[in-house]
Amino acid sequence: MNMAVDEPQTAAAPATRLNSKRRLIGLGGGVLAIAALAVGAYWVSIGRYLEETDDAYVRADWIAISPKVAGYVAEVLVDDNQRVSAGTALVRIEDRDYQARLQQAQARRNAAQAAIAAQQAALVTLDAQLKEQQALIDQAAADVASAQAERQRAQLDYQRYRDLAAQQAASSQRLESVTADFARARSALSRAEAAASRQRTRLGVLQASHAQAAAQLQQQQARAAEADASLALAEHQQEDTLIRAPIDGMVGQRRVRQRQYVTPGLPLLALVPVEQSYVVANFKETQLRRMRPGQPVEVRVDSFPDARLHGRVESVSPGSGAIFALLPPDNATGNFTKIVQRFPVKIALDADARRQVPILPGMSVIAEADTRGQDEAQRHGQ
Template sequence: MGLTLIGLITAAFLIYAIKWIKHRIEYAVSDAVFVKAQEMPTLSFQVAGKVIEVYKDMGDWVEKGEVLARIEPEDYKLQLEMIESKINSLRAQREALRIQLDRVSKEVRLSLESATLTSEETLKKEEYLRAQMGELEVQIELLRKDRERLKDLLDKGLIPKRKYEEVETNYLALLERKKALQKSVEELRLAYEKSLVGVSMARASLSKVKELENQLRVLEEEIAALEKQKESALRDLEKTTLKAPFSGYIAKRFINVGDVIRAGQPAFSLINTDTLYVEVLLEETKLRGIKKGNKAYVRLDAYPDVVLEGRVQEISPVSAATFALAPRDVSAGEFTKVVQRIPIKIELKDKRLLRVGMGGRVEIKRE
């Protein structure tokens, strides 16, 4: 009876041992399991100020774009209003300057056109009168010769006196007409010279137009610079409200109402639950047969009776000790053999039970 019992116990032990060995051959098992999140940023205000409202606390679920907290916005509103006031004032100056520039430009253009037209017309009139004087001088020369010839004939008694007097009258009339034309030409010359002065003055007035254009350009540049300041002030005002960049749970709250915080000071830690995963620090001696896509079974310490199924998503090309804060120094020749651990990322199908920092046990199916 005793031998039978011993035999049964031995057989049971052998069966368990064979199954255990077979399981260890088919699976890589490790207790170095940690739940982590790919996205767990620390959120902060990008401007300084006093916290006036806090809407969320640790463990609260938030939607993307939901407001988490606010800081006092009055200083930023005042800065924005001051910039807008300057912009409005400069815009009013710009509008007045545009009206003045338009008026002055028209006046200068009309003045220049009028002076140019007057000088051209005056010059044409002068040329016309000079042409008439040329013709008149030809007529006067002819009458002078006729007058001298008739005078000789009159002295000899060959012609009546009346005929000579008729030529004399015409000759004197042409001389008077010549004097009148000469005077008109002189007056036109003076008028032409005055018109040239008007043209010069009109052209000189163009400098005033250029001056107004330069003033307008400077105003445009000032307004453009203030517009950029306004955009910056608007962004600062928007930054007085802290919003969630994605949906997730608040892991920690670092601020309270009444706190005076600086830009960049931590306010909340937010976890993106869609990025939760399990990291396994697997011994290098167990890497045989472990590849991307292998099935993995995880038991969390918090839920030992629940098996979570997943797959190997990534296998690190370096050991966990490579990026340690205090790496081992073996340059002195002292060296103790230590089994290195390779980080392996496992993506689970069901992440509802996962919490960052949880531990557990994993079994990875080998190929």
């Protein structure tokens, strides 16, 4: 009885297991189909628009700090890798010689100003003399007019008494007296005219002296302007002995040391604006077809692989890296091998990116740009 019951159960077990395998295979196939559809949908809607490159680095427009004047370094006021603000004193050069030159320039300026004051006083004196001379000329003209009137009167008396003497109506003594008066009147007129001429000549001399003094004043003013320029240069040189930071940043490559002799243009240290760093990603030319400024970029820094930073495409280089190389390739000679070129793309990081991780220039990153247009992003729900 028991044998009859157990035989059907044993025969049904393989069929059950086969059905289970079929169901698992079907379920797995469905999952794979759904996954394939999801991957395909992602690729069609988003993935094909994402352009990625690992040829990307953090960059910053750092500044090499150099002196404008020569001299011995009196003091180095910053340490390696120190953060500084714009205007912070970095290096101080001994300024004894420049102080002496500044005092010398100030003395020359004072002398030039004193010469101008003296020349202006001379012009004031000459102006007064010209006014006085004009008054003397007017007085001489009045004397000439008076002498002419006296001469006219004496001449009329002479003519009248001459006629009377000829008619025996006047004495010869009276005629001689009138003749003498007439001669004195003519002499007085000549003296008055000579005096007037002398005063006019004196006026010309004073006018020439005034013009010469005015020219000398202009010369003194030019020398004063030159002295002012020399003083300004001396002040600038004295101020340049204290080298200050032009921007905010971190000190790097500090080569300057105390008591070192430095010359203009010698690199002393580097100032790196870490807070203004950006990413330069070298994309292949085949990845630039849809890339435009303003598109979003996801940045992953090799030093912090778990961090996901965001930024925007700021600009694309006007030429490939090979074009700006020291020795650009000339593909018109020799055998030609086509190589995909890379173009630097500047990526500006969002403001909160630097608060997530400490980003430093030179770090390697992976940049992934979303090259979808605005209408495509809106169509896909972003």
